[in-house]
Amino acid sequence: xxxxxxxxxxxxxxxxxxxxxxxxxxxxxxxxxxxxxxxxxxxxxxxxxxxxxxxxxxxxxxxxxxxxxxxxxxxxxxxxxxxxxxxxxxxxxxxxxxxxxxxxxxxxxxxxxxxxxxxxxxxxxxxxxxxxxxxxxxxxxxxxxxxxxxxxxxxxxxxxxxxxxxxxxxxxxxxxxxxxxxxxxxxxxxxxxxxxxxxxxxxxxxxxxxxxxxxxxxxxxxxxxxxxxxxxxxxxxxxxxxxxxxxxxxxxxxxxxxxxxxxxxxxxxxxxxxxxxxxxxxxxxxxxxx
Amino acid sequence: xxxxxxxxxxxxxxxxxxxxxxxxxxxxxxxxxxxxxxxxxxxxxxxxxxxxxxxxxxxxxxxxxxxxxxxxxxxxxxxxxxxxxxxxxxxxxxxxxxxxxxxxxxxxxxxxxxxxxxxxxxxxxxxxxxxxxxxxxxxxxxxxxxxxxxxxxxxxxxxxxxxxxxxxxxxxxxxxxxxxxxxxxxxxxxxxxxxxxxxxxxxxxxxxxxxxxxxxxxxxxxxxxxxxxxxxxxxxxxxxxxxxxxxxxxxxxxxxxxxxxxxxxxxxxxxxxxxxxxxxxxxxxxxxxxxxx
Numbered sequence: 143x144x145x146x147x148x149x150x151x152x153x154x155x156x157x158x159x160x161x162x163x164x165x166x167x168x169x170x171x172x173x174x175x176x177x178x179x180x181x182x183x184x185x186x187x188x189x190x191x192x193x194x195x196x197x198x199x200x201x202x203x204x205x206x207x208x209x210x211x212x213x214x215x216x217x218x219x220x221x222x223x224x225x226x227x228x229x230x231x232x233x234x235x236x237x238x239x240x241x242x243x244x245x246x247x248x249x250x251x252x253x254x255x256x257x258x259x260x261x262x263x264x265x266x267x268x269x270x271x272x273x274x275x276x277x278x279x280x281x282x283x284x285x286x287x288x289x290x291x292x293x294x295x296x297x298x299x300x301x302x303x304x305x306x307x308x309x310x311x312x313x314x315x316x317x318x319x320x321x322x323x324x325x326x327x328x329x330x331x332x333x334x335x336x337x338x339x340x341x342x343x344x345x346x347x348x349x350x351x352x353x354x355x356x357x358x359x360x361x362x363x364x365x366x367x368x369x370x371x372x373x374x375x376x377x378x379x380x381x382x383x384x385x386x387x388x389x390x391x392x393x394x395x396x397x398x399x400x401x402x403x404x405x406x407x408x409x410x411x412x413x414x415x416x417x418x419x420x421x422x423x424x425x426x427x428x429x430x431x432x
Numbered sequence: 433x434x435x436x437x438x439x440x441x442x443x444x445x446x447x448x449x450x451x452x453x454x455x456x457x458x459x460x461x462x463x464x465x466x467x468x469x470x471x472x473x474x475x476x477x478x479x480x481x482x483x484x485x486x487x488x489x490x491x492x493x494x495x496x497x498x499x500x501x502x503x504x505x506x507x508x509x510x511x512x513x514x515x516x517x518x519x520x521x522x523x524x525x526x527x528x529x530x531x532x533x534x535x536x537x538x539x540x541x542x543x544x545x546x547x548x549x550x551x552x553x554x555x556x557x558x559x560x561x562x563x564x565x566x567x568x569x570x571x572x573x574x575x576x577x578x579x580x581x582x583x584x585x586x587x588x589x590x591x592x593x594x595x596x597x598x599x600x601x602x603x604x605x606x607x608x609x610x611x612x613x614x615x616x617x618x619x620x621x622x623x624x625x626x627x628x629x630x631x632x633x634x635x636x637x638x639x640x641x642x643x644x645x646x647x648x649x650x651x652x653x654x655x656x657x658x659x660x661x662x663x664x665x666x667x668x669x670x671x672x673x674x675x676x677x678x679x680x681x682x683x684x685x686x687x688x689x690x691x692x693x694x695x696x697x698x699x700x701x702x703x704x705x706x707x708x709x710x711x712x713x714x715x716x717x718x719x720x721x722x723x724x725x
Contacts, residue, residue: 174541176545177542182570186563186570187559241454271660273662273663274702278463281469334447364555409551
């Protein structure tokens with residue numbers, strides 16, 4: 143088992159950060175400016191949600207209150223779409239994770255000429271622009287009579303995230319030492335039993351990262367359910383927010399902002415969990431690096 | 433013996449089957465279907481929806497004759513070049529470099545602000561960007577207070593607005609990639625160059641950038657592919673308008689297929705986009721296969 147070897151400075155050696163002293167203040171100012179520019183468009187969301195008379199402009203509410211939140215807290219406006227989002231995202235996460243774990247196991251554990259071409263073919267799949275596939279997918283769903291079907295949409299969304307999930311899962315699985323499994327085989331466990339009882343529990347943090355990664359993508363996905371789910375009762379929050387606020391002439395901007403915030407909160411929370419727990423660069427390196 | 437080995441190999445790889453089936457049915461299937469449907473006159477409703485007729489390359493001939501298509505191709509190149517290759521890439525690199533010099537508290541706060549735009553659901557980011565660039569939105573409030581006028585960004589300069597919005601939305605990815613890459617550059621090399629009298633920008637140009645060129649190439653390919661596929665941001669902000677002035681290829685394919693009900697023509701546009709994605713994807717995989725320096 144080869145642990146990843148990194149060239150590290152021996153402990154105790156002086157850590158020099160070049161230009162730390164002279165560049166600091168200018169860099170601070172520049173970064174503060176950049177951060178402010180990135181926050182500016184979000185300011186409208188926060189202020190607008192608290193302003194019953196909100197329009198396009200950003201302003202401090204004259205009569206701040208939670209009226210907007212109260213107005214959208216109805217079953218058909220908020221709870222049903224959020225429930226649909228949850229079903230769609232959790233379903234996508236579960237299907238993706240199951241297929242990715244099964245696929246990653248042989249790819250991680252056996253040496254074969256099949257592995258590398260397969261992994262690169264899968265990676266190639268991630269490269270195809272999903273938005274370009276939506277028109278043909280719509281046509282395909284019409285012919286197979288799968289349109290407006292929640293399970294079919296879940297399977298399609300799972301497929302679009304599957305390539306990335308297989309790569310990440312395989313990388314996480316590679317870091318579980320083979321020796322632990324071998325001990326289980328000696329005791330008579332089958333390969334699948336060893337996968338379930340030894341490998342998966344050891345990589346549960348990695349599996350959590352993959353699940354959350356897929357969940358966040360599915361939760362935020364607008365275009366796929368927009369094209370594939372037609373009836374209002376099945377539409378997730380991403381689509382209902384668009385059809386409610388985008389197509390009604392007089393737009394209640396305050397309510398739109400309030401809805402956006404409630405709809406974004408779960409994703410923000412999940413992102414914080416991942417980046418606190420495992421480090422976002424860790425998750426990213428699992429995704430980006432081979 | 434040989435057969436036995438192959439049979440065992442097959443059984444071992446059985447768990448890959450569900451993933452392969454999903455990818456064949458829902459990814460490879462639509463791609464094949466797209467190329468086939470782009471050769472028919474398939475419609476959204478009516479007779480041509482049930483029994484599409486074979487029309488050969490007619491849709492592609494229409495593409496070349498239709499002024500909307502070359503325009504859309506050009507807008508897509510502009511969108512990817514301006515907001516991904518220049519905007520996200522350079523800004524992400526600049527932020528990552530600045531973060532190494534700034535105080536940790538400042539750099540983590542700025543990092544959070546940049547990442548926030550990236551983590552939000554795309555429809556929320558799109559609404560926020562729409563409000564920001566609208567006539568009495570935040571940007572015009574700022575410009576107006578400086579006495580610089582209040583242009584109608586979404587009508588007068590739709591491409592500028594969507595490119596800025598996409599830069600805002602996607603820079604976090606490049607920033608994270610470059611932060612990870614810069615952390616792997618050994619400080620000793622930079623220090624040695626400093627002793628030899630190299631200035632800051634010289635060290636960046638001749639030492640740091642060449643050392644992270646693998647990450648730069650990877651990042652450029654990934655953000656190009658991501659930006660090629662951007663639909664929601666453009667759709668919510670301008671819906672491709674006014675008069676196709678911001679209709680990138682995904683928006684054009686959607687409009688042709690669903691607004692005008694011409695699935696055959698829409699899939700022809702989509703097929704072109706799939707081909708472009710495939711070329712970039714192939715280049716990206718070639719890059720990954722090369723041994724890293």
